[in-house]
Amino acid sequence: MQALNAEDRIHCRTVWISDVHLGSVHCKAEALLQLLDRLRCERLYLVGDIVDVWAMRRRVHWPETHNQVIRKLLKLSRQQMELVYIPGNHDQNFREFAGNQFGQLRICHNAIHRTADGRRFLVTHGDELDFAVRYSRLNRVIGDVAYNVLMWVSRWINRAREIAGKPYWSLAKWVKLHVAQAEEAIRAYQHAAVILARDQGLDGIICGHLHHPAIERHDSILYCNDGDWVESCTALIEDFSGQLHLLRGVGDGDASSPLLFADIPGRVAAPAARTDHPASVGVR
Structure with a gap:
Protein backbone atom coordinates (compact mmCIF):
# COMPACT_ATOMS: atom_id res chain seq x y z
CA MET A 1 0.00 0.00 0.00
CA GLN A 2 1.33 3.42 -0.90
CA ALA A 3 -0.02 6.59 0.69
CA LEU A 4 0.16 10.01 -0.95
CA ASN A 5 1.37 13.02 0.98
CA ALA A 6 -1.31 15.56 1.92
CA GLU A 7 -0.06 18.03 -0.69
CA ASP A 8 0.27 15.57 -3.61
CA ARG A 9 -1.90 16.10 -6.67
CA ILE A 10 -3.74 13.10 -8.08
CA HIS A 11 -3.29 12.93 -11.86
CA CYS A 12 -5.21 10.25 -13.74
CA ARG A 13 -7.38 9.67 -16.78
CA THR A 14 -10.80 8.93 -15.25
CA VAL A 15 -12.43 8.95 -11.80
CA TRP A 16 -15.68 7.41 -10.57
CA ILE A 17 -17.39 8.48 -7.33
CA SER A 18 -20.85 7.65 -6.06
CA ASP A 19 -23.07 7.58 -2.99
CA VAL A 20 -22.00 10.97 -1.67
CA HIS A 21 -25.47 11.57 -0.14
CA LEU A 22 -25.35 15.36 0.02
CA GLY A 23 -28.26 16.44 2.20
CA SER A 24 -27.74 13.58 4.64
CA VAL A 25 -26.13 13.96 8.05
CA HIS A 26 -23.95 10.93 7.23
CA CYS A 27 -22.24 12.57 4.22
CA LYS A 28 -18.48 13.09 4.59
CA ALA A 29 -18.33 16.17 2.38
CA GLU A 30 -15.11 17.41 4.01
CA ALA A 31 -13.26 14.27 2.93
CA LEU A 32 -14.63 14.47 -0.62
CA LEU A 33 -13.55 18.12 -0.89
CA GLN A 34 -10.00 17.07 -0.05
CA LEU A 35 -10.06 14.65 -2.98
CA LEU A 36 -11.64 17.11 -5.42
CA ASP A 37 -9.13 19.83 -4.50
CA ARG A 38 -6.25 17.53 -5.49
CA LEU A 39 -7.83 15.89 -8.51
CA ARG A 40 -6.65 16.35 -12.09
CA CYS A 41 -8.37 14.09 -14.63
CA GLU A 42 -10.04 14.13 -18.04
CA ARG A 43 -13.39 12.73 -17.02
CA LEU A 44 -15.28 12.40 -13.75
CA TYR A 45 -18.25 10.06 -13.43
CA LEU A 46 -20.83 10.81 -10.73
CA VAL A 47 -22.36 7.35 -10.38
CA GLY A 48 -25.57 8.10 -8.50
CA ASP A 49 -26.83 9.08 -5.05
CA ILE A 50 -24.84 12.30 -5.19
CA VAL A 51 -27.75 14.18 -3.60
CA ASP A 52 -29.88 12.25 -1.10
CA VAL A 53 -33.44 13.36 -1.88
CA TRP A 54 -34.80 10.54 0.30
CA ALA A 55 -32.95 11.82 3.38
CA MET A 56 -34.04 15.42 2.75
CA ARG A 57 -37.69 14.36 2.71
CA ARG A 58 -37.24 13.37 6.35
CA ARG A 59 -34.84 16.08 7.43
CA VAL A 60 -32.79 18.58 5.44
CA HIS A 61 -29.15 18.64 6.49
CA TRP A 62 -27.23 20.97 4.18
CA PRO A 63 -24.16 22.60 5.76
CA GLU A 64 -21.83 24.91 3.83
CA THR A 65 -19.52 22.01 2.95
CA HIS A 66 -22.32 20.50 0.83
CA ASN A 67 -22.55 23.77 -1.12
CA GLN A 68 -18.79 23.68 -1.53
CA VAL A 69 -18.95 20.21 -3.11
CA ILE A 70 -21.50 21.42 -5.68
CA ARG A 71 -19.46 24.56 -6.43
CA LYS A 72 -16.26 22.53 -6.76
CA LEU A 73 -17.86 20.10 -9.23
CA LEU A 74 -19.13 23.01 -11.36
CA LYS A 75 -15.70 24.63 -11.22
CA LEU A 76 -14.04 21.42 -12.40
CA SER A 77 -16.48 21.22 -15.33
CA ARG A 78 -15.49 24.76 -16.36
CA GLN A 79 -11.84 23.62 -16.39
CA GLN A 80 -12.56 21.27 -19.31
CA MET A 81 -13.05 18.20 -17.11
CA GLU A 82 -16.00 16.28 -18.55
CA LEU A 83 -18.62 15.34 -15.94
CA VAL A 84 -20.97 12.42 -16.58
CA TYR A 85 -23.82 12.24 -14.06
CA ILE A 86 -25.74 8.97 -13.72
CA PRO A 87 -28.52 9.48 -11.11
CA GLY A 88 -29.20 6.70 -8.62
CA ASN A 89 -32.22 5.68 -6.58
CA HIS A 90 -31.73 8.36 -3.90
CA ASP A 91 -31.51 11.10 -6.55
CA GLN A 92 -33.77 9.47 -9.13
CA ASN A 93 -35.64 12.78 -9.55
CA PHE A 94 -32.79 13.83 -11.86
CA ARG A 95 -33.31 10.85 -14.18
CA GLU A 96 -35.95 12.84 -16.05
CA PHE A 97 -33.07 15.02 -17.35
CA ALA A 98 -31.22 12.02 -18.84
CA GLY A 99 -30.06 12.76 -22.36
CA ASN A 100 -29.40 16.44 -21.66
CA GLN A 101 -26.08 18.22 -21.46
CA PHE A 102 -25.34 21.40 -19.54
CA GLY A 103 -21.92 22.67 -20.58
CA GLN A 104 -19.44 19.93 -19.66
CA LEU A 105 -22.04 18.13 -17.50
CA ARG A 106 -23.84 15.27 -19.22
CA ILE A 107 -26.75 13.41 -17.57
CA CYS A 108 -27.57 9.86 -18.63
CA HIS A 109 -29.15 6.65 -17.35
CA ASN A 110 -25.90 4.71 -17.84
CA ALA A 111 -22.78 4.83 -19.97
CA ILE A 112 -20.23 2.69 -21.77
CA HIS A 113 -16.69 3.71 -20.85
CA ARG A 114 -13.71 2.70 -22.98
CA THR A 115 -10.45 2.54 -21.04
CA ALA A 116 -7.09 3.61 -22.45
CA ASP A 117 -6.24 -0.03 -23.18
CA GLY A 118 -9.47 -0.54 -25.15
CA ARG A 119 -11.68 -2.38 -22.65
CA ARG A 120 -15.37 -1.46 -22.43
CA PHE A 121 -17.23 -1.11 -19.13
CA LEU A 122 -20.88 -0.55 -18.33
CA VAL A 123 -21.20 2.35 -15.88
CA THR A 124 -24.44 2.33 -13.89
CA HIS A 125 -25.52 3.19 -10.36
CA GLY A 126 -26.66 -0.38 -9.75
CA ASP A 127 -30.05 -0.13 -8.05
CA GLU A 128 -31.59 -1.96 -11.01
CA LEU A 129 -29.78 -5.07 -9.72
CA ASP A 130 -31.65 -5.12 -6.41
CA PHE A 131 -33.86 -7.89 -7.78
CA ALA A 132 -30.88 -10.22 -7.35
CA VAL A 133 -31.20 -10.07 -3.57
CA ARG A 134 -34.98 -10.52 -3.75
CA TYR A 135 -35.79 -6.98 -2.68
CA SER A 136 -39.48 -6.14 -2.49
CA ARG A 137 -40.43 -2.48 -2.01
CA LEU A 138 -41.10 -3.20 1.68
CA ASN A 139 -37.70 -4.86 2.10
CA ARG A 140 -36.00 -1.83 0.51
CA VAL A 141 -37.70 0.49 3.01
CA ILE A 142 -36.83 -1.76 5.95
CA GLY A 143 -33.24 -2.03 4.68
CA ASP A 144 -32.95 1.75 4.37
CA VAL A 145 -34.25 2.27 7.92
CA ALA A 146 -31.92 -0.40 9.33
CA TYR A 147 -28.95 1.11 7.51
CA ASN A 148 -29.71 4.56 8.92
CA VAL A 149 -29.89 3.09 12.43
CA LEU A 150 -26.49 1.46 11.89
CA MET A 151 -25.04 4.77 10.68
CA TRP A 152 -26.40 6.68 13.70
CA VAL A 153 -24.94 4.10 16.10
CA SER A 154 -21.66 4.21 14.17
CA ARG A 155 -21.52 8.01 14.49
CA TRP A 156 -21.79 7.83 18.30
CA ILE A 157 -19.21 5.05 18.48
CA ASN A 158 -16.79 7.10 16.39
CA ARG A 159 -17.31 10.23 18.46
CA ALA A 160 -16.14 8.22 21.46
CA ARG A 161 -13.24 6.78 19.44
CA GLU A 162 -12.21 10.27 18.30
CA ILE A 163 -12.12 11.48 21.92
CA ALA A 164 -9.97 8.45 22.74
CA GLY A 165 -7.65 9.26 19.81
CA LYS A 166 -8.62 6.18 17.83
CA PRO A 167 -9.24 6.06 14.03
CA TYR A 168 -12.63 5.83 12.33
CA TRP A 169 -14.36 2.44 12.43
CA SER A 170 -17.40 1.52 10.34
CA LEU A 171 -20.09 -0.54 12.05
CA ALA A 172 -21.98 -0.94 8.78
CA LYS A 173 -18.89 -2.34 7.08
CA TRP A 174 -18.38 -4.77 9.97
CA VAL A 175 -21.96 -6.00 9.55
CA LYS A 176 -21.45 -6.51 5.80
CA LEU A 177 -18.32 -8.58 6.42
CA HIS A 178 -19.50 -10.62 9.41
CA VAL A 179 -23.26 -11.17 8.97
CA ALA A 180 -23.87 -14.15 6.69
CA GLN A 181 -27.04 -12.80 5.07
CA ALA A 182 -25.38 -9.48 4.25
CA GLU A 183 -22.42 -11.24 2.66
CA GLU A 184 -24.75 -13.49 0.64
CA ALA A 185 -26.69 -10.45 -0.60
CA ILE A 186 -23.48 -8.75 -1.75
CA ARG A 187 -22.38 -11.88 -3.62
CA ALA A 188 -25.78 -12.23 -5.29
CA TYR A 189 -25.65 -8.58 -6.35
CA GLN A 190 -22.15 -8.97 -7.78
CA HIS A 191 -23.20 -12.09 -9.70
CA ALA A 192 -26.14 -10.23 -11.27
CA ALA A 193 -23.84 -7.33 -12.20
CA VAL A 194 -21.38 -9.68 -13.89
CA ILE A 195 -24.16 -11.36 -15.88
CA VAL A 230 -20.50 8.10 4.01
CA GLU A 231 -18.39 5.16 5.20
CA SER A 232 -15.51 4.14 2.96
CA CYS A 233 -14.41 7.47 1.40
CA THR A 234 -13.31 5.70 -1.79
CA ALA A 235 -13.09 6.45 -5.48
CA LEU A 236 -12.29 4.28 -8.50
CA ILE A 237 -9.52 5.60 -10.71
CA GLU A 238 -8.25 4.76 -14.20
CA ASP A 239 -4.58 5.59 -14.77
CA PHE A 240 -3.16 6.62 -18.15
CA SER A 241 -2.39 3.02 -19.11
CA GLY A 242 -6.03 1.96 -18.58
CA GLN A 243 -5.56 0.12 -15.28
CA LEU A 244 -8.20 0.53 -12.56
CA HIS A 245 -7.45 1.19 -8.88
CA LEU A 246 -9.39 1.92 -5.71
CA LEU A 247 -8.32 5.12 -3.99
CA ARG A 248 -9.13 5.17 -0.29
CA GLY A 249 -9.08 8.16 2.03
CA VAL A 250 -7.18 7.34 5.20
CA GLY A 251 -7.60 9.69 8.17
CA ASP A 252 -7.64 9.73 11.94
CA GLY A 253 -11.37 10.39 12.24
CA ASP A 254 -11.00 14.15 12.61
CA ALA A 255 -12.79 15.90 9.72
CA SER A 256 -10.39 18.86 9.94
CA SER A 257 -7.30 16.67 9.48
CA PRO A 258 -5.84 16.11 6.00
CA LEU A 259 -6.53 12.75 4.41
CA LEU A 260 -3.91 10.46 2.97
CA PHE A 261 -5.04 8.59 -0.12
CA ALA A 262 -3.78 5.03 -0.38
CA ASP A 263 -4.16 1.83 -2.44
CA ILE A 264 -2.98 3.60 -5.57
CA PRO A 265 0.30 3.03 -7.46
CA GLY A 266 2.78 5.89 -7.44
CA ARG A 267 2.64 6.29 -11.21
CA VAL A 268 -0.91 7.67 -10.87
CA ALA A 269 0.08 10.22 -8.25
CA ALA A 270 2.38 12.07 -10.64
CA PRO A 271 1.51 13.44 -14.10
CA ALA A 272 1.79 10.68 -16.68
CA ALA A 273 2.20 10.82 -20.41
CA ARG A 274 -1.02 10.33 -22.35
CA THR A 275 -1.45 7.17 -24.33
CA ASP A 276 -2.35 7.02 -28.01
CA HIS A 277 -5.85 5.89 -27.12
CA PRO A 278 -8.37 8.74 -27.25
CA ALA A 279 -10.53 9.31 -24.20
CA SER A 280 -13.95 8.09 -25.21
CA VAL A 281 -17.27 7.34 -23.61
CA GLY A 282 -20.52 6.09 -25.05
CA VAL A 283 -23.61 7.48 -23.35
CA ARG A 284 -27.05 5.97 -23.51
Missing part, protein backbone atom coordinates in the same frame (compact mmCIF):
# COMPACT_ATOMS: atom_id res chain seq x y z
CA LEU A 196 -25.46 -7.94 -16.99
CA ALA A 197 -22.03 -6.97 -18.33
CA ARG A 198 -21.45 -10.35 -19.96
CA ASP A 199 -24.85 -10.30 -21.70
CA GLN A 200 -23.95 -6.95 -23.27
CA GLY A 201 -20.62 -8.26 -24.53
CA LEU A 202 -18.60 -5.96 -22.28
CA ASP A 203 -15.37 -6.44 -20.36
CA GLY A 204 -16.76 -5.33 -17.03
CA ILE A 205 -19.11 -3.22 -14.98
CA ILE A 206 -18.54 -0.18 -12.74
CA CYS A 207 -21.23 0.67 -10.20
CA GLY A 208 -21.93 2.01 -6.72
CA HIS A 209 -25.10 1.56 -4.62
CA LEU A 210 -23.80 -1.09 -2.19
CA HIS A 211 -21.38 1.15 -0.25
CA HIS A 212 -18.96 -1.77 -0.57
CA PRO A 213 -15.84 -0.87 -2.63
CA ALA A 214 -14.32 -3.73 -4.60
CA ILE A 215 -12.41 -4.72 -7.71
CA GLU A 216 -12.94 -8.41 -8.43
CA ARG A 217 -12.49 -10.57 -11.50
CA HIS A 218 -15.23 -13.09 -12.30
CA ASP A 219 -13.84 -15.21 -15.14
CA SER A 220 -13.48 -12.73 -18.03
CA ILE A 221 -15.58 -9.96 -16.40
CA LEU A 222 -14.15 -7.32 -14.06
CA TYR A 223 -16.56 -6.13 -11.37
CA CYS A 224 -15.77 -2.71 -9.89
CA ASN A 225 -17.63 -0.88 -7.14
CA ASP A 226 -16.39 2.63 -6.38
CA GLY A 227 -17.69 2.62 -2.78
CA ASP A 228 -19.16 5.70 -1.10
CA TRP A 229 -18.56 8.91 0.85
Whole structure:
Protein backbone atom coordinates (compact mmCIF):
# COMPACT_ATOMS: atom_id res chain seq x y z
CA MET A 1 0.00 0.00 0.00
CA GLN A 2 1.33 3.42 -0.90
CA ALA A 3 -0.02 6.59 0.69
CA LEU A 4 0.16 10.01 -0.95
CA ASN A 5 1.37 13.02 0.98
CA ALA A 6 -1.31 15.56 1.92
CA GLU A 7 -0.06 18.03 -0.69
CA ASP A 8 0.27 15.57 -3.61
CA ARG A 9 -1.90 16.10 -6.67
CA ILE A 10 -3.74 13.10 -8.08
CA HIS A 11 -3.29 12.93 -11.86
CA CYS A 12 -5.21 10.25 -13.74
CA ARG A 13 -7.38 9.67 -16.78
CA THR A 14 -10.80 8.93 -15.25
CA VAL A 15 -12.43 8.95 -11.80
CA TRP A 16 -15.68 7.41 -10.57
CA ILE A 17 -17.39 8.48 -7.33
CA SER A 18 -20.85 7.65 -6.06
CA ASP A 19 -23.07 7.58 -2.99
CA VAL A 20 -22.00 10.97 -1.67
CA HIS A 21 -25.47 11.57 -0.14
CA LEU A 22 -25.35 15.36 0.02
CA GLY A 23 -28.26 16.44 2.20
CA SER A 24 -27.74 13.58 4.64
CA VAL A 25 -26.13 13.96 8.05
CA HIS A 26 -23.95 10.93 7.23
CA CYS A 27 -22.24 12.57 4.22
CA LYS A 28 -18.48 13.09 4.59
CA ALA A 29 -18.33 16.17 2.38
CA GLU A 30 -15.11 17.41 4.01
CA ALA A 31 -13.26 14.27 2.93
CA LEU A 32 -14.63 14.47 -0.62
CA LEU A 33 -13.55 18.12 -0.89
CA GLN A 34 -10.00 17.07 -0.05
CA LEU A 35 -10.06 14.65 -2.98
CA LEU A 36 -11.64 17.11 -5.42
CA ASP A 37 -9.13 19.83 -4.50
CA ARG A 38 -6.25 17.53 -5.49
CA LEU A 39 -7.83 15.89 -8.51
CA ARG A 40 -6.65 16.35 -12.09
CA CYS A 41 -8.37 14.09 -14.63
CA GLU A 42 -10.04 14.13 -18.04
CA ARG A 43 -13.39 12.73 -17.02
CA LEU A 44 -15.28 12.40 -13.75
CA TYR A 45 -18.25 10.06 -13.43
CA LEU A 46 -20.83 10.81 -10.73
CA VAL A 47 -22.36 7.35 -10.38
CA GLY A 48 -25.57 8.10 -8.50
CA ASP A 49 -26.83 9.08 -5.05
CA ILE A 50 -24.84 12.30 -5.19
CA VAL A 51 -27.75 14.18 -3.60
CA ASP A 52 -29.88 12.25 -1.10
CA VAL A 53 -33.44 13.36 -1.88
CA TRP A 54 -34.80 10.54 0.30
CA ALA A 55 -32.95 11.82 3.38
CA MET A 56 -34.04 15.42 2.75
CA ARG A 57 -37.69 14.36 2.71
CA ARG A 58 -37.24 13.37 6.35
CA ARG A 59 -34.84 16.08 7.43
CA VAL A 60 -32.79 18.58 5.44
CA HIS A 61 -29.15 18.64 6.49
CA TRP A 62 -27.23 20.97 4.18
CA PRO A 63 -24.16 22.60 5.76
CA GLU A 64 -21.83 24.91 3.83
CA THR A 65 -19.52 22.01 2.95
CA HIS A 66 -22.32 20.50 0.83
CA ASN A 67 -22.55 23.77 -1.12
CA GLN A 68 -18.79 23.68 -1.53
CA VAL A 69 -18.95 20.21 -3.11
CA ILE A 70 -21.50 21.42 -5.68
CA ARG A 71 -19.46 24.56 -6.43
CA LYS A 72 -16.26 22.53 -6.76
CA LEU A 73 -17.86 20.10 -9.23
CA LEU A 74 -19.13 23.01 -11.36
CA LYS A 75 -15.70 24.63 -11.22
CA LEU A 76 -14.04 21.42 -12.40
CA SER A 77 -16.48 21.22 -15.33
CA ARG A 78 -15.49 24.76 -16.36
CA GLN A 79 -11.84 23.62 -16.39
CA GLN A 80 -12.56 21.27 -19.31
CA MET A 81 -13.05 18.20 -17.11
CA GLU A 82 -16.00 16.28 -18.55
CA LEU A 83 -18.62 15.34 -15.94
CA VAL A 84 -20.97 12.42 -16.58
CA TYR A 85 -23.82 12.24 -14.06
CA ILE A 86 -25.74 8.97 -13.72
CA PRO A 87 -28.52 9.48 -11.11
CA GLY A 88 -29.20 6.70 -8.62
CA ASN A 89 -32.22 5.68 -6.58
CA HIS A 90 -31.73 8.36 -3.90
CA ASP A 91 -31.51 11.10 -6.55
CA GLN A 92 -33.77 9.47 -9.13
CA ASN A 93 -35.64 12.78 -9.55
CA PHE A 94 -32.79 13.83 -11.86
CA ARG A 95 -33.31 10.85 -14.18
CA GLU A 96 -35.95 12.84 -16.05
CA PHE A 97 -33.07 15.02 -17.35
CA ALA A 98 -31.22 12.02 -18.84
CA GLY A 99 -30.06 12.76 -22.36
CA ASN A 100 -29.40 16.44 -21.66
CA GLN A 101 -26.08 18.22 -21.46
CA PHE A 102 -25.34 21.40 -19.54
CA GLY A 103 -21.92 22.67 -20.58
CA GLN A 104 -19.44 19.93 -19.66
CA LEU A 105 -22.04 18.13 -17.50
CA ARG A 106 -23.84 15.27 -19.22
CA ILE A 107 -26.75 13.41 -17.57
CA CYS A 108 -27.57 9.86 -18.63
CA HIS A 109 -29.15 6.65 -17.35
CA ASN A 110 -25.90 4.71 -17.84
CA ALA A 111 -22.78 4.83 -19.97
CA ILE A 112 -20.23 2.69 -21.77
CA HIS A 113 -16.69 3.71 -20.85
CA ARG A 114 -13.71 2.70 -22.98
CA THR A 115 -10.45 2.54 -21.04
CA ALA A 116 -7.09 3.61 -22.45
CA ASP A 117 -6.24 -0.03 -23.18
CA GLY A 118 -9.47 -0.54 -25.15
CA ARG A 119 -11.68 -2.38 -22.65
CA ARG A 120 -15.37 -1.46 -22.43
CA PHE A 121 -17.23 -1.11 -19.13
CA LEU A 122 -20.88 -0.55 -18.33
CA VAL A 123 -21.20 2.35 -15.88
CA THR A 124 -24.44 2.33 -13.89
CA HIS A 125 -25.52 3.19 -10.36
CA GLY A 126 -26.66 -0.38 -9.75
CA ASP A 127 -30.05 -0.13 -8.05
CA GLU A 128 -31.59 -1.96 -11.01
CA LEU A 129 -29.78 -5.07 -9.72
CA ASP A 130 -31.65 -5.12 -6.41
CA PHE A 131 -33.86 -7.89 -7.78
CA ALA A 132 -30.88 -10.22 -7.35
CA VAL A 133 -31.20 -10.07 -3.57
CA ARG A 134 -34.98 -10.52 -3.75
CA TYR A 135 -35.79 -6.98 -2.68
CA SER A 136 -39.48 -6.14 -2.49
CA ARG A 137 -40.43 -2.48 -2.01
CA LEU A 138 -41.10 -3.20 1.68
CA ASN A 139 -37.70 -4.86 2.10
CA ARG A 140 -36.00 -1.83 0.51
CA VAL A 141 -37.70 0.49 3.01
CA ILE A 142 -36.83 -1.76 5.95
CA GLY A 143 -33.24 -2.03 4.68
CA ASP A 144 -32.95 1.75 4.37
CA VAL A 145 -34.25 2.27 7.92
CA ALA A 146 -31.92 -0.40 9.33
CA TYR A 147 -28.95 1.11 7.51
CA ASN A 148 -29.71 4.56 8.92
CA VAL A 149 -29.89 3.09 12.43
CA LEU A 150 -26.49 1.46 11.89
CA MET A 151 -25.04 4.77 10.68
CA TRP A 152 -26.40 6.68 13.70
CA VAL A 153 -24.94 4.10 16.10
CA SER A 154 -21.66 4.21 14.17
CA ARG A 155 -21.52 8.01 14.49
CA TRP A 156 -21.79 7.83 18.30
CA ILE A 157 -19.21 5.05 18.48
CA ASN A 158 -16.79 7.10 16.39
CA ARG A 159 -17.31 10.23 18.46
CA ALA A 160 -16.14 8.22 21.46
CA ARG A 161 -13.24 6.78 19.44
CA GLU A 162 -12.21 10.27 18.30
CA ILE A 163 -12.12 11.48 21.92
CA ALA A 164 -9.97 8.45 22.74
CA GLY A 165 -7.65 9.26 19.81
CA LYS A 166 -8.62 6.18 17.83
CA PRO A 167 -9.24 6.06 14.03
CA TYR A 168 -12.63 5.83 12.33
CA TRP A 169 -14.36 2.44 12.43
CA SER A 170 -17.40 1.52 10.34
CA LEU A 171 -20.09 -0.54 12.05
CA ALA A 172 -21.98 -0.94 8.78
CA LYS A 173 -18.89 -2.34 7.08
CA TRP A 174 -18.38 -4.77 9.97
CA VAL A 175 -21.96 -6.00 9.55
CA LYS A 176 -21.45 -6.51 5.80
CA LEU A 177 -18.32 -8.58 6.42
CA HIS A 178 -19.50 -10.62 9.41
CA VAL A 179 -23.26 -11.17 8.97
CA ALA A 180 -23.87 -14.15 6.69
CA GLN A 181 -27.04 -12.80 5.07
CA ALA A 182 -25.38 -9.48 4.25
CA GLU A 183 -22.42 -11.24 2.66
CA GLU A 184 -24.75 -13.49 0.64
CA ALA A 185 -26.69 -10.45 -0.60
CA ILE A 186 -23.48 -8.75 -1.75
CA ARG A 187 -22.38 -11.88 -3.62
CA ALA A 188 -25.78 -12.23 -5.29
CA TYR A 189 -25.65 -8.58 -6.35
CA GLN A 190 -22.15 -8.97 -7.78
CA HIS A 191 -23.20 -12.09 -9.70
CA ALA A 192 -26.14 -10.23 -11.27
CA ALA A 193 -23.84 -7.33 -12.20
CA VAL A 194 -21.38 -9.68 -13.89
CA ILE A 195 -24.16 -11.36 -15.88
CA LEU A 196 -25.46 -7.94 -16.99
CA ALA A 197 -22.03 -6.97 -18.33
CA ARG A 198 -21.45 -10.35 -19.96
CA ASP A 199 -24.85 -10.30 -21.70
CA GLN A 200 -23.95 -6.95 -23.27
CA GLY A 201 -20.62 -8.26 -24.53
CA LEU A 202 -18.60 -5.96 -22.28
CA ASP A 203 -15.37 -6.44 -20.36
CA GLY A 204 -16.76 -5.33 -17.03
CA ILE A 205 -19.11 -3.22 -14.98
CA ILE A 206 -18.54 -0.18 -12.74
CA CYS A 207 -21.23 0.67 -10.20
CA GLY A 208 -21.93 2.01 -6.72
CA HIS A 209 -25.10 1.56 -4.62
CA LEU A 210 -23.80 -1.09 -2.19
CA HIS A 211 -21.38 1.15 -0.25
CA HIS A 212 -18.96 -1.77 -0.57
CA PRO A 213 -15.84 -0.87 -2.63
CA ALA A 214 -14.32 -3.73 -4.60
CA ILE A 215 -12.41 -4.72 -7.71
CA GLU A 216 -12.94 -8.41 -8.43
CA ARG A 217 -12.49 -10.57 -11.50
CA HIS A 218 -15.23 -13.09 -12.30
CA ASP A 219 -13.84 -15.21 -15.14
CA SER A 220 -13.48 -12.73 -18.03
CA ILE A 221 -15.58 -9.96 -16.40
CA LEU A 222 -14.15 -7.32 -14.06
CA TYR A 223 -16.56 -6.13 -11.37
CA CYS A 224 -15.77 -2.71 -9.89
CA ASN A 225 -17.63 -0.88 -7.14
CA ASP A 226 -16.39 2.63 -6.38
CA GLY A 227 -17.69 2.62 -2.78
CA ASP A 228 -19.16 5.70 -1.10
CA TRP A 229 -18.56 8.91 0.85
CA VAL A 230 -20.50 8.10 4.01
CA GLU A 231 -18.39 5.16 5.20
CA SER A 232 -15.51 4.14 2.96
CA CYS A 233 -14.41 7.47 1.40
CA THR A 234 -13.31 5.70 -1.79
CA ALA A 235 -13.09 6.45 -5.48
CA LEU A 236 -12.29 4.28 -8.50
CA ILE A 237 -9.52 5.60 -10.71
CA GLU A 238 -8.25 4.76 -14.20
CA ASP A 239 -4.58 5.59 -14.77
CA PHE A 240 -3.16 6.62 -18.15
CA SER A 241 -2.39 3.02 -19.11
CA GLY A 242 -6.03 1.96 -18.58
CA GLN A 243 -5.56 0.12 -15.28
CA LEU A 244 -8.20 0.53 -12.56
CA HIS A 245 -7.45 1.19 -8.88
CA LEU A 246 -9.39 1.92 -5.71
CA LEU A 247 -8.32 5.12 -3.99
CA ARG A 248 -9.13 5.17 -0.29
CA GLY A 249 -9.08 8.16 2.03
CA VAL A 250 -7.18 7.34 5.20
CA GLY A 251 -7.60 9.69 8.17
CA ASP A 252 -7.64 9.73 11.94
CA GLY A 253 -11.37 10.39 12.24
CA ASP A 254 -11.00 14.15 12.61
CA ALA A 255 -12.79 15.90 9.72
CA SER A 256 -10.39 18.86 9.94
CA SER A 257 -7.30 16.67 9.48
CA PRO A 258 -5.84 16.11 6.00
CA LEU A 259 -6.53 12.75 4.41
CA LEU A 260 -3.91 10.46 2.97
CA PHE A 261 -5.04 8.59 -0.12
CA ALA A 262 -3.78 5.03 -0.38
CA ASP A 263 -4.16 1.83 -2.44
CA ILE A 264 -2.98 3.60 -5.57
CA PRO A 265 0.30 3.03 -7.46
CA GLY A 266 2.78 5.89 -7.44
CA ARG A 267 2.64 6.29 -11.21
CA VAL A 268 -0.91 7.67 -10.87
CA ALA A 269 0.08 10.22 -8.25
CA ALA A 270 2.38 12.07 -10.64
CA PRO A 271 1.51 13.44 -14.10
CA ALA A 272 1.79 10.68 -16.68
CA ALA A 273 2.20 10.82 -20.41
CA ARG A 274 -1.02 10.33 -22.35
CA THR A 275 -1.45 7.17 -24.33
CA ASP A 276 -2.35 7.02 -28.01
CA HIS A 277 -5.85 5.89 -27.12
CA PRO A 278 -8.37 8.74 -27.25
CA ALA A 279 -10.53 9.31 -24.20
CA SER A 280 -13.95 8.09 -25.21
CA VAL A 281 -17.27 7.34 -23.61
CA GLY A 282 -20.52 6.09 -25.05
CA VAL A 283 -23.61 7.48 -23.35
CA ARG A 284 -27.05 5.97 -23.51
